Structures are given as structure tokens and as C-alpha cells.
Amino acid sequence: MTAKKKxxxxxxxxxxxxxxxxxxxxxxxxxxxxxxxxxxxxxxxxKPTKNPLSPFAPKPIKVFFxxxxxxxxxxxxxxxxxxxxxxxxxxxxxxxxxPIIFFSTGMFSFFTPPYNIAFILGWYLIIIGVSFxxxxxxxxxxxxxxxxxxxxxxxxxxxxxxxxxxxxxxIEDVTIVSGGIASSLFDFGTxxxxxxxxxxxxxxxxxxxxxxxxxxxxELILEEEREKIEGRTH
Numbered sequence: 001m002t003a004k005k006k007x008x009x010x011x012x013x014x015x016x017x018x019x020x021x022x023x024x025x026x027x028x029x030x031x032x033x034x035x036x037x038x039x040x041x042x043x044x045x046x047k048p049t050k051n052p053l054s055p056f057a058p059k060p061i062k063v064f065f066x067x068x069x070x071x072x073x074x075x076x077x078x079x080x081x082x083x084x085x086x087x088x089x090x091x092x093x094x095x096x097x098x099p100i101i102f103f104s105t106g107m108f109s110f111f112t113p114p115y116n117i118a119f120i121l122g123w124y125l126i127i128i129g130v131s132f133x134x135x136x137x138x139x140x141x142x143x144x145x146x147x148x149x150x151x152x153x154x155x156x157x158x159x160x161x162x163x164x165x166x167x168x169x170x171i172e173d174v175t176i177v178s179g180g181i182a183s184s185l186f187d188f189g190t191x192x193x194x195x196x197x198x199x200x201x202x203x204x205x206x207x208x209x210x211x212x213x214x215x216x217x218x219e220l221i222l223e224e225e226r227e228k229i230e231g232r233t234h
Contacts, residue, residue, distance in 0.1 A: 035073070042215050055079040055080065057076065078204060148168060150166055150171070150217075168220045
């Protein structure tokens with residue numbers, strides 16, 4: 001009876017040791033990949049973004065994408081600067097005013113009221129459609145930077161879009177291209193990213209705060225290099 005008890009006690013102790021070892025190893029594995037706030041001075045100062053319409057959205061809350069990896073975190077999400085959409089907005093406003101101009105000058109006075117109403121309704125339905133399409137193109141054409149990859153999503157319409165991606169450690173060069181009074185005044189520009197991936201060049205077109213975006217990318221590249229040197233690669 002005593003021998004059996006000793007065997008059971010030894011077995012229980014062994015199981016506990018194994019469990020503790022597994023827990024420690026699991027904890028170490030999790031610590032391999034640091035949170036972006038631990039190594040990015042730029043992102044550390046930024047507050048998480050709740051607004052889905054923000055053109056510069058660091059650490060966006062409740063934002064995910066279909067090919068996102070389990071431990072992959074979105075560092076920054078970008079849209080084109082709203083100022084770049086000003087021409088489209090002005091054109092849409094001008095088109096919206098055209099019926100008022102036409103009817104005030106009596107250009108459609110020879111039409112009966114039912115035809116005038118039909119024309120106005122049809123005209124504004126077209127304007128609403130064009131406006132909605134322009135908004136969708138702006139909103140879904142997005143640039144995403146995660147702690148593992150970069151994404152360039154070109155949205156053309158509801159049935160056609162193009163998504164390109166590359167790993168951070170494939171980035172070879174980051175260049176800022178900006179010029180003109182508007183880009184200097186409102187702080188936006190294009191970021192050219194050279195990579196060794198299948199797609200050699202990425203363009204983050206007319207995004208806000210390009211210098212800050214480039215600095216974040218460089219910090220991510222340095223962290224990838226540290227992971228390799230320290231043996232923290234996945």
C-alpha cells in the first residue's frame with residue numbers, strides 16, 4: 001500500500017512540473033512578439049481611433065480584415081486626405097445647382113409640370129448615385145499597416161477591387177513624395193515603398209502626415225531586424 005501511494009505522489013508531482021514547464025514555455029512564446037507600443041515611439045503617443053472615417057487612424061478599434069492572422073495587429077489605417085476629394089465635391093455641388101439655374105432662367109419653361117418634376121427627380125437620383133459611388137471608392141480604397149504586413153486596397157466598384165500585400169521584412173526602401181502648396185499646407189503626400197515581394201512597389205497615395213507614416217514603417221522594419229537577431233521570429 002505504501003509503495004502504491006509513493007508512486008501516485010511521484011506521478012502527481014511530475015504532472016505538475018510538466019504543466020508548469022508548458023505554461024512557462026507558452027508564456028515565453030507569447031513574449032517573442034512585442035506589442036507595437038513597446039518599440040514604436042510614434043504609435044505609443046497615438047490614441048486608439050474609434051472614428052471609421054478618420055483618414056489617419058492609428059490602432060483602430062474594432063477593425064478587422066479577412067486575411068488577418070491570429071496575433072496580427074493593425075498599427076495604422078490610412079485613406080487619402082479629404083482635401084484631395086475637394087474637386088469631386090465641388091463638381092457634385094455644381095451639378096446639384098444646375099436644375100435651379102436652368103429653371104430660374106426659364107430654359108425648361110416649355111415643359112409641363114409633370115415632366116419638370118420627373119426631370120428633377122431623375123437628375124438628383126443620378127447625383128446621389130455618383131456621390132455615393134465616390135464615397136465608397138474613397139472609403140474602401142484603404143492602406144493598412146500591421147505589425148507584420150502592409151496592404152494596398154484599390155476599390156474600383158462593388159464588384160471589382162485589387163488587394164496587394166507584402167511582409168514588413170520585405171520592405172527595402174521608403175520614400176516620401178510631396179509637392180505643392182496644398183500638400184505643405186494640409187500635410188499630405190505620397191509614400192513610395194520598394195519591396196522584394198511579388199509586387200515591387202507600393203504607393204500610399206496622398207495620405208495624411210506622410211513623415212509620420214514613414215517613421216512608423218521604419219520602426220517596424222527595425223523591429224523585424226531585431227526579431228531576427230534575437231531569435232524571436234515566428
